[in-house]
Amino acid sequence: MDKQKLKPISGFPEWLPEFRLIEQRWIDTIRQVFESYGYASIETRAVEPVDVLLKQGDTDKEIYAIGRLFEDRPDAKPEYALHYDMTVPLARFVAxxxxxxxxxxxxxxxxKAWRGERPQEGRFREFYQCDIDVIDRREIPLHFDAEMPAIMTEVLDRLQxxxxxxxxxxxxxxxxxxxxLGIEQANEVIRIVDKLDKIGASGVxxxxxxxxxxxxxxxxKILxxxxxxxxxxxxxxxxxALGVSSPLLDQGLDELAFVLRELGTQVGRGYVxxxxxxxxxxxxTGTVxxxxxxxxxxxxTICGGGRYDNLVGSLINQRLPGIGISIGLTRIFAKLVKEGRLKPGRKAPTDVLVALVPGNDYATAKATARTLRERGIRTEQYHEERKLDQxxxxxxAKGIRYVWFPPATAGAPHEVKDLDSGKQGPADPRDWRPSL
RNA sequence: GCGGGAGUAGCUCAGGUGGUUAGAGCGCCAGAUUGUGGAUCUGGAUGUCGUGGGUUCGAGUCCCAUCUCUCGCCCCA
Incomplete structure (x- = not known):
């Protein structure tokens, strides 16, 4: 067997059941918070036309093109590719x-989103992103600029x-x-200033x-x-006080002042x-x-986002402003797992394992399991007559707390053993409940 | 895509200057006076030493290529 095929593929994380369980809980929580603010779910297809994906940024090398959809035409260029975020697909969807x-x-x-970059710590090629956005046909009130980080902070709080x-x-x-300052290449300057954290003032x-x-x-002045x-x-x-002025600068400062005041009352901490x-x-184009x-x-960065004036303009002849934020679920989750801050969950959702007791018939065990299951108790059966030891x-090993022993002889009571306490006693499958 | 590091049992790794049947810990499997786990003890299985080629009487150990992983750059959740 080719062991290479068993090795993980860099940038494509997979979790064992005990961590996937937690990831699913996270997704549940994120949904709940998003919905509590009235945001509705959509799911867009995994694939978008290449020219839609490339319209907004020149990240042509980062997308994964789909071979299957163009392979029959020799030397044809890829038409479709996996989306690398949710914002561009949203714009397409809205349009x-x-x-x-x-x-x-x-x-x-x-x-999930896919990016063809070189993996590094916290940087994946396949990862979950949790996006929340507002798009309107008119100007979007500045209040949303504060609501976005407020929602995000609430999510991160709840996820601990x-x-x-x-x-x-x-x-x-x-x-x-x-x-x-008389500089025209603002975007280029911004790109470089963004590296300040990494390379320092002298590097910038x-x-x-x-x-x-x-x-x-x-x-x-820039620094x-x-x-x-x-x-x-x-x-x-x-x-x-730096003595530079322009109408756009003044507008930006006014907006930031407003957002800061709102954050002060809505969130109160964890922002700067x-x-x-x-x-x-x-x-x-605005708040970021x-x-x-x-x-x-x-x-x-574990979450990022901001306001954009015109994301659909390249698709239709309308200007639709938007604002949104994205939570880097995989990035956050993977780091906490790596640092040991996330305790693994259970290896199985099972509440009760119904043992197959020698002397007891399989039918009784099956009926017992069904009774428990019908009462909402997650129950699995041991389908093989092996030693109770096993x-x-x-x-x-699977973290199943209760083991159920159907009666070995007719008329005898059922028994259930609590592996946490080691205690075992009689129980009736019709009214027994696992303790919390 | 570019530059640095690494690749030995399921996992973490040890294997001076090339020399007979390649090791440890953890894990796994089986037992410890005939039906109850997590402790301890005893025993056991497992590797084409990433892949291909070369040098050599002989290579895990040297050389070349290649693949993969990893760190940094680009870029970003």
Whole structure:
């Protein structure tokens, strides 16, 4: 046998039952929170036309094209590819169903996404993303800019993922500031400033010089802006004090001030305005978010999102603004598993194992199991007449708490053993309940 | 896609300068006076030493290629 085939494929995580159980609980919780705010679920197909996926970003090398759908035409270019996020499919979905959707569209999507990047810690090629977005035909009220991180924070709290800090910024501040400095390549500057965490101020300065030939005095201003962090209006004051101005900058600062005030009352903790946050994605145009583990600042972003003015414009002749946020479920989950912060769940959902007792017939065991199951108790049968030693060991290994012994002789009582306490006693399958 | 590191039993790894039937721990299986687990003890199975080629009387150990994993870059949840 080729053992290579048994090895994991890098970037495509798989969990044992005891962790998958927890992942499913997480998904349940996320759904509940999303729905508690009135967001509706959709699921979009795994595949999108390549040109739809590539419209918004130039990430052509990151998508997985589908071979099957174009292989019959030699030297044809791939037509379809797996989606690499949920935002672009959402835009396509909304554009395709304009007449059937009620605006503002508020939807969530918990699905896998695929990216062809090189795996690293926290970076996968197949992963769950939990997206929540609002799309409207008119301007979206700024209140949503605060609701997004509020929902996200509530989710992370309920999942007990540990301390997380959500950094908030506004792209209008960055673009307006750079424009005020007379810099036209705002997106390029943003891309480089986004690396501040990673390569430091000197690294950013070097790239701005080498790649974009930004003059030193402006680099100083850019870095000064990026260093501003805080949770109250002083952030706005410090930005203004840098002496740069443009209408866009002022608008961005006003928006950020509003969002900060709202967050103060809605969330109250775990967030900070950080004017260095940019988000790589080019389509963001206003508020942007980025959440990180407090304990592992070098671990990649675990949630991200923001406001975009026009995501469907390339698909239809309308401008539909939106705002959304994405929770990197796999990224968060994998880290907590790796760090041992997540205790594995049970290896089986079973509440009761009905043993096959020598001397007892299979039919009785089967009837007992059915009775328990009909009463909502998750029950499995041991289908092989092996030594009780084996059967008990099986239950213990799978984390099944109760082992049920049907009567060995007619008229004798049923017995159930609690493996946690080791105690065993008579019980009636018609009214026995597992204790919680 | 580019650069660095690694690849020996299911898992974690040991195997000075090439030399007879390749090891440990954990796990697994079976027992410990005839039907009750998690402890302990005893015994047992398991590897074409990632793959292909080369050097050599002889290679897990040297050389080349290749694949995979891993770290960094790009990019991002």
């Amino acid at each position: 395709a169903h304009l007449n059937d959707l009620v605006f503002p569209v508020k939807r969530y999507q918990i699905q 993922v540990g301390a997380v800090v959500t950094k908030v910024n506004n792209r209008k501040i960055l673009e307006g500031f750079y424009r005020g 300065a070097r790239l701005l010089t080498d790649e974009l030939a930004v003059p030193a005095d402006r680099i100083a 000064a802006l990026a260093e501003i962090k805080g949770r109250d209006d002083s952030v706005i004051g410090r930005a203004k 305005a950080d004017l260095s946050v940019a988000r790589g994605l080019a389509y963001y 978010y980025e959440a990180k583990f407090v304990d592992w600042p070098d671990y990649p 059967q008990l060991r099986y239950a213990a």
